[in-house]
Amino acid sequence: MALPQAVVFDMDGLMLDSERALLGCLAQAGGEAGHDLPEDFLLSLIGSSDAMTRQAIAGRVGASAVDALLHDSYARYDDIVATGVPHRPGIIDLLDTLAAHGIPRAVATSTRRPLALRKLETAGLLRYFEHVATSSDVAYPKPAPDIYLLAARKLGVDPAQCLALEDSPTGVRAALAAGMHVIQIPDLLVPDEGVRALGHRIAGSLHEVRGLLQPLLTLPA
Numbered sequence: 001m002a003l004p005q006a007v008v009f010d011m012d013g014l015m016l017d018s019e020r021a022l023l024g025c026l027a028q029a030g031g032e033a034g035h036d037l038p039e040d041f042l043l044s045l046i047g048s049s050d051a052m053t054r055q056a057i058a059g060r061v062g063a064s065a066v067d068a069l070l071h072d073s074y075a076r077y078d079d080i081v082a083t084g085v086p087h088r089p090g091i092i093d094l095l096d097t098l099a100a101h102g103i104p105r106a107v108a109t110s111t112r113r114p115l116a117l118r119k120l121e122t123a124g125l126l127r128y129f130e131h132v133a134t135s136s137d138v139a140y141p142k143p144a145p146d147i148y149l150l151a152a153r154k155l156g157v158d159p160a161q162c163l164a165l166e167d168s169p170t171g172v173r174a175a176l177a178a179g180m181h182v183i184q185i186p187d188l189l190v191p192d193e194g195v196r197a198l199g200h201r202i203a204g205s206l207h208e209v210r211g212l213l214q215p216l217l218t219l220p221a
Helices: 018-032 039-044 050-061 063-083 091-100 113-122 146-155 169-177 206-217
Strands: 006-009 105-108 131-133 162-166 181-184
Touching: 006 146, 018 039, 018 063, 039 050, 050 063, 063 113, 091 105, 091 206, 105 146, 105 169, 113 131, 131 146, 146 162, 146 169, 162 169, 169 181
Parallel strands: 006 105, 006 162, 105 131, 162 181
Antiparallel strands: none
């Protein structure tokens, strides 16, 4: 593993413990409205854009019910965002280490720009990043490579020289399609054989990622 010229971070489920929070809000709102949203269905939404999530939920509850369900879910979620979504373990140590060594950093998220910036700001993470690329900024969301390609372009770094950190299979496929090196740190979804066959590295935590990078950062130039 070579030292990357830049590191590009997914947001939800990678830096922020937001997947659990949002899926919990969907489950609560759905249950109170009488909709059956089983765990396997909710987990299938991880890594999807807002549009893809809406389409999937509409297919489950019906087009006439999806707006009310999402409005209720997002209202609950906004209350969590307002107080700062909890961090995933190890994210601050990793960001501090990269910043101390001058490694450029960007975010590549399927979340819409206004919400992404608000989540990063209230969680105290926005200050760590030179650029934030979101689904609002590209034609095609993950698993298309567009968001990752935009992040690399904003950083001025060849995608092949970037390390992408992801938690979801959808995000892993997007980063690999962009030509980046990828380390997956799974959260709610355990990588299946198909995901493992993609050939990227899988780590158990962000602490482990920091441990992998630390020796490279201290090598003489």
